[in-house]
Amino acid sequence: MNVKTISLLAIIATWGMNAHASGAFGALDVLRAEQNISATAAGSIVPVCEFDRAPSRPLPLAEAVERTLCNNPKTRAAWAAVKAQAAGVGVARAAYLPTISANLQGVRENSVTNVDNHPMLSTDIASTVHAESVSLNWLLYDFGGREAALKNANALLEAARATQDATLQSFFAQTAKDYYASKTAIGSLQAAQDVELMTRQSMTAAQARADKGVAPITDALQAQTQHEQAVFSLTKAQSDAQTALGTLAADMNLDPSMPLELPAVTDNVQTGKDFSEPVAAMIRDVQLSHPSVRAAQAQYEAAMAKVTQTRAQGLPSISLVAKYSRNNEPQSMGVGEPTFPSTGHDAYIGVQLSIPLFEGFGRHYQVDQAKAQAERQEYALEDAKRQVGLDVWSSYQTLTGATQNAQNSANLLAIAQRSWDAAKHRYDAGVGNILELMNTQAALANAKQRRVQALADWDNARVDLAAKLGRLGRGDLE
Incomplete structure (x- = not known):
């Protein structure tokens, strides 16, 4: 009788009666295979998944992410995969009894x-x-067959847990992206409403000047044309906003028609870099610690254990x-x-x-098959390291550009606003022309759109880099 068998028998003697008293998942866990499964589909990020039926108004990013991690079918599927692999560890441990x-x-x-x-x-x-x-x-x-099977099950469990972590990181970032996209769409809608009002006022002023004979009718027609273009853009902005809000609701496993209210886009955000370490150091770290790399590493270890297990089954x-x-x-x-x-x-x-005396040479080919699977997992591990390194590099560059453009958009908006104010004052005073007014008007509308998009891009790039580094956690919900 080996040490593992004695340990498992001791566990049964200590925990058997207590575990039998409860029927909850993981409670009848005599072999302690399911004791470290998270209480919710959101893992440690959201320990308790309890929400009101309708989302808060306005909906904060934290609640949107929590609802997604708890309720999205794919995060729950990843959680179920961990449970299945934990039960597989129990099966492997039971083989010692x-x-x-x-x-x-x-x-x-x-x-x-x-x-x-x-x-x-x-x-x-x-x-x-x-x-x-x-x-x-x-x-x-059995010449190590059960030991290899247990190593395989433990490695697959670690792979499932790492995959769950990667899934949570991915959906955390995706929800944040959709959240900021919704805020961008709403901000664009508000900007389109401002532009429509601005062009309507210009159209009214141009028509009044044309009626008085101090401006040609072409001024009024050009102002009407620009106003109709603004109405067209406003209609599209309304459609885009509803589409973005429906996508965000679907992330949270809500009906896309569920009414959502988001806080307004503001200019008082601090668009500074949150990551001061060199990008090369980030890449080295992520190639060791990212959940997708850990999942690939565990899959490789499981495949190597499967080789040993398959060989031992023929002894x-x-x-x-x-x-x-x-x-x-x-x-x-x-x-x-x-x-x-x-x-x-x-x-x-x-x-x-x-x-076993003769198995028709089947064992030989089973071992070769297991070795080939291990070789494939080794290449998958290399590819995972390559991919996470590229993802970090790309996200870092995106964040760097978004940080610079956030400041550029603020400068652009300030200049465009002053140009519009000056052109409107000149036009109202009768010394400016309609072309000058419309040009500054269009430039201001474009600057407002770019400012809204730049702020959303910076927020999204910041969260995306954290996700690519595998660092998104509960602190990012604050």
Whole structure:
């Protein structure tokens, strides 16, 4: 009896009765395989998933992310995969324990034998027969097969947990992206409304000047044209905003038609870099610690353990076998003699050696197949490291550009606003022309759109880089 078997038996003796008292998932966890499963689909990011039926108004980013991580079908599927692999570890640990089976049989037996020309030798037996047996089989040694199976199960569990972490990071970032996209769409809608009002006022002023004869009718027509273009843009902005809000609702597993209200885009955000370490250091770190890399590493280790397990399954094994049985089958002294009630029992205990002698060369090819799978996982690990490094590099450059453009957009908006104010003042004073007014008007509308987009791009780039680094957590919800 090895150390692992003794440890598992001790666990059963200590925890068996307590675990039997509860029926919740993981409660009947005698072999401690399911004890570290997160309480929710959101893992440690959201320990308790409890929400009102309708989202808050306005909806903060924290609630949007929490609802998504808790309720999105894909995050729940990743959580279920962890549960399945944890149960697989339990199965692998159970292989160290004996199997005990009982067989109970109760039959009504009626046996008739007619011997021609010798009626004295004929029999007619009717009896009720009971038989009970208990069998034990305990695999004692198998050249490392069970140990390799347990390593494989543990590695697959670690891969499932890392995959869950990667899924949560991905949906955290996706929800933030959709959240900021919704805010951008709403900000663009507000900007389009401002532009529509601005062009309507210009159209009214141009029409008044044309009516008074101080400006040509073409000024009024050009102002009307620009106003119609603003109305067109406003209609599209309304559609884009509803589409973005529906996408965000779907992330949270809500009906896309669920009304959502988001806080307004403001200019008081601090668009500074949150990551001061060199990008090369980020890439080195992420190639070791990112959840997708950890998942690939665990898959590779599981594949290597599978090679050992497959090879060991073709080697001899030693088992302890035992059986006890009893029955009350009636006995007869001979042909034609009456039967008499009787009881009997049978018992044995011993050691069984099983030696696979020939499997049609199948074991050889099974080992080759397992080796090829391990080789494929090794390449998948290399590719995961390559991909996360590229993702960090790209996200870092995007954040750098978004940070610079956030300041550029503020400067652009300030200049465009002053240009518009000056052009409107000149036009109202009668010294400016409609072309100058419309040009500055269009420039201001464009600057407002770019400012809204730049702020959203910076927020999204910041969260995206954190996700690519695998660092998104509860602190990012504040």
